[in-house]
Amino acid sequence: MASDLVQIANDSEIKKRLEAERIRLRKIAGLDPPHHFHRPVERAFTAEERSRVTILFGGFTWKHEDLIRAVFEGCGYRCEKLPVPDVPAFQIGKEFGNNGQCNPTYFTVGNLVQYLQVLEKQGLSRQEILDNYVFFTAGSCGPCRFGMYEAEYRFALKNAGFDGFRVLLFKDSDGIKAESGEPGLKFTVDFGFGMLNALHLGDVINDLIYQIRPFEVTKGDTDRVFHETVEGLCEDLKNRKSFEIEKCAPNWAKPKFKSNKILRYTFNAFGKWYEHMWGQDYLNALRTAREKLNSIEVDRTRVKPVVKITGEFWAQLTEGDGNFHMFEFLEREGAQVLVEPICTWAAYLMYQAKANAIAKWPVNRPHAHPKWHEAKKHFANYIGLRKKLWAIGAGERTFNFFYNRTIRHLGEIAHPLVPQTELAELAHPFYNQFARGGEGHLEVGKNVYYTIHKRCHMVLALKPFGCMPSSQSDGVQSAVINKFKDMIFLPIETSGEGEVNAHSRVQMALGEAKVKARAEFDQCLKSTGKSLEQIRRYIDEHLELKRPFYHVPHREGIAGTAAQFILHVSDRINRDRRFSKGTRVTGVAIPAASGD
Ligand code: SF4
Numbered sequence: 166m167a168s169d170l171v172q173i174a175n176d177s178e179i180k181k182r183l184e185a186e187r188i189r190l191r192k193i194a195g196l197d198p199p200h201h202f203h204r205p206v207e208r209a210f211t212a213e214e215r216s217r218v219t220i221l222f223g224g225f226t227w228k229h230e231d232l233i234r235a236v237f238e239g240c241g242y243r244c245e246k247l248p249v250p251d252v253p254a255f256q257i258g259k260e261f262g263n264n265g266q267c268n269p270t271y272f273t274v275g276n277l278v279q280y281l282q283v284l285e286k287q288g289l290s291r292q293e294i295l296d297n298y299v300f301f302t303a304g305s306c307g308p309c310r311f312g313m314y315e316a317e318y319r320f321a322l323k324n325a326g327f328d329g330f331r332v333l334l335f336k337d338s339d340g341i342k343a344e345s346g347e348p349g350l351k352f353t354v355d356f357g358f359g360m361l362n363a364l365h366l367g368d369v370i371n372d373l374i375y376q377i378r379p380f381e382v383t384k385g386d387t388d389r390v391f392h393e394t395v396e397g398l399c400e401d402l403k404n405r406k407s408f409e410i411e412k413c414a415p416n417w418a419k420p421k422f423k424s425n426k427i428l429r430y431t432f433n434a435f436g437k438w439y440e441h442m443w444g445q446d447y448l449n450a451l452r453t454a455r456e457k458l459n460s461i462e463v464d465r466t467r468v469k470p471v472v473k474i475t476g477e478f479w480a481q482l483t484e485g486d487g488n489f490h491m492f493e494f495l496e497r498e499g500a501q502v503l504v505e506p507i508c509t510w511a512a513y514l515m516y517q518a519k520a521n522a523i524a525k526w527p528v529n530r531p532h533a534h535p536k537w538h539e540a541k542k543h544f545a546n547y548i549g550l551r552k553k554l555w556a557i558g559a560g561e562r563t564f565n566f567f568y569n570r571t572i573r574h575l576g577e578i579a580h581p582l583v584p585q586t587e588l589a590e591l592a593h594p595f596y597n598q599f600a601r602g603g604e605g606h607l608e609v610g611k612n613v614y615y616t617i618h619k620r621c622h623m624v625l626a627l628k629p630f631g632c633m634p635s636s637q638s639d640g641v642q643s644a645v646i647n648k649f650k651d652m653i654f655l656p657i658e659t660s661g662e663g664e665v666n667a668h669s670r671v672q673m674a675l676g677e678a679k680v681k682a683r684a685e686f687d688q689c690l691k692s693t694g695k696s697l698e699q700i701r702r703y704i705d706e707h708l709e710l711k712r713p714f715y716h717v718p719h720r721e722g723i724a725g726t727a728a729q730f731i732l733h734v735s736d737r738i739n740r741d742r743r744f745s746k747g748t749r750v751t752g753v754a755i756p757a758a759s760g761d
Contacts, residue, residue: 376579494668
């Protein structure tokens with residue numbers, strides 16, 4: 166004992182013992198030798214494999230997915246979409262994934278594993294699956310769990326026995342430029358513009374379906390016609406001839422294009438752009454689609470509350486168990502659903518890139534503290550930022566232009582993208598626009614936007630269980646509701662279970678929205694001084710009013726489709742002498758129609 170004390174009192178012995186203990190504890194904690202995580206090196210997806218390997222993808226609506234698949238196939242890839250994630254997929258995700266993930270992670274990761282398991286049951290060996298399939302998905306650097314998706318896919322695939330299955334990534338921070346590093350999947354001009362068209366078409370068609378179906382006269386017409394139409398558009402995207410300057414140029418110029426790579430590339434890039442956007446093939450396909458869709462008969466005098474869907478990216482998009490089949494449920498309950506386009510998210514990324522460039526410029530500018538007489542440096546500081554903003558601004562304008570063009574060619578009733586500046590300004594008093602993750606300030610901004618512009622009767626936010634950014638928004642929304650007293654806002658947490666509870670909460674809020682929609686309609690009808698029968702009689706005699714693409718000018722301050730419609734029909738009756746004869750027009754003020 167005494168000798169022990171002597172030894173411990175000795176400084177060098179204390180250090181020795183401390184070191185020994187440190188080594189022991191580090192070993193127990195698995196820290197010795199230090200083991201840093203490295204992204205696993207994956208087998209490349211090579212160009213030679215293109216004819217044999219199938220690219221899997223999923224996570225959107227069936228319209229987006231069919232169109233995206235057509236573009237993949239048109240560019241020479243084998244491609245298959247995954248089924249809509251369901252509860253068994255969610256359970257598989259939980260079984261093989263990490264604990265504490267958000268709900269969409271479990272659904273999407275489990276969905277991929279489930280699909281591979283089905284392939285295995287159909288007789289493919291694991292090696293065949295690893296060799297003949299790859300998965301293509303979006304990735305991010307965070308800050309929410311979106312940044313962990315890639316790792317989650319790999320982890321769950323490994324746990325499920327598919328170690329080595331290839332996951333190709335498209336990052337939101339890098340955009341379409343992001344080469345996956347795999348020469349098997351190349352982002353060519355044709356591929357890029359094809360995907361842009363597919364995205365815009367998918368969004369506009371999705372919007373149209375939810376605008377038309379609640380008012381269809383013959384049940385099932387909308388789904389049938391839209392399926393046929395999407396098939397036709399897919400054929401066009403898939404079989405479109407690619408523009409090649411070497412083929413189109415006059416004979417005397419062909420050798421020049423053959424020998425000069427830069428010249429060939431430049432002409433091809435512009436030619437392909439033109440062909441994708443204004444080519445007769447594409448415009449004819451849109452014309453055929455519009456005529457087909459316009460054949461659906463609608464009755465827009467049905468009074469329905471308009472429910473705007475917001476929330477987390479995936480939860481507000483999926484049409485299955487991932488959000489309790491919410492859109493189907495709402496329509497069954499008599500509502501008209503206002504869906505959110507994916508393009509809002511793309512527009513948000515561009516807007517944020519601009520805002521971040523401005524905010525960070527004092528740090529990033531090339532000359533930190535130029536003296537007052539150093540004009541060159543001041544100019545460099547000025548032009549450096551402007552160049553960035555002009556480039557992103559040009560991207561934004563082009564993106565919006567083509568989105569609006571798709572709307573114009575497909576009946577002109579789909580909603581344009583909401584201005585990002587306004588969303589940021591409306592949200593900013595409640596939610597800092599630089600707080601990143603998930604939908605950022607969009608959830609709050611949209612809630613305020615749709616309420617103050619009276620574009621809906623109720624806002625339903627679909628928030629996945631375990632979603633960090635949505636929880637932040639939720640906290641803020643109570644302050645928002647306090648400020649906008651007539652707002653009907655309902656956040657619903659989506660998870661793999663609890664569907665009945667969620668539906669019953671929506672039903673209660675929807676009851677209020679129905680009352681609001683009915684009161685608005687009654688007031689509008691009263692303001693026309695006509696009876697509903699009179700209006701319906703007029704509609705029966707003017708069949709163009711039963712077509713979905715008949716344009717009803719928007720009146721500010723009125724959310725309901727039926728209310729907007731009867732006001733417009735009433736205006737037409739008033740203008741039409743034959744009908745206005747004998748019709749009493751009251752002096753009740755109604756908002757004027759824009760562009761009527
Ligand atoms: S936004 Fe929410 S639900 Fe979506 S990935 Fe991030 S944490 Fe998950």
